[in-house]
Amino acid sequence: MERILITKLSEDEAIVEMHGVSVTSSSVNLLKAGKHPSHYMTNIMLAALRRIGIKAELRDVDFDEKDRRFKEHWTILQASE
DSSP, X not given: OOEEEEEEEETTEEEEXXXXXXXXXXXXXXXXXXXXXXXXXXXXXXXXXXXXXXXXXXXXXXXXXTTTEEEEEEXXXXXXX
16 A cells, blocks of 8 residues: 545544555455455554544445545544443
């Protein structure tokens, strides 16, 4: 991955843009099949958030296969105790 941009939309929403994704082809195939690929970065982010009592839910994924770019829309939720 060449770079990651995170844009905070509100207290409970964020956009994560990943550019130069090395696994673009397999990720696009999964998305076209209605599945969500699990990226290493995503797993690290979710684990870090969980450690501080927050969970996040993926709402939508947009992608440009030619440019190897993915744009994820996340909702941030407080973890239940």
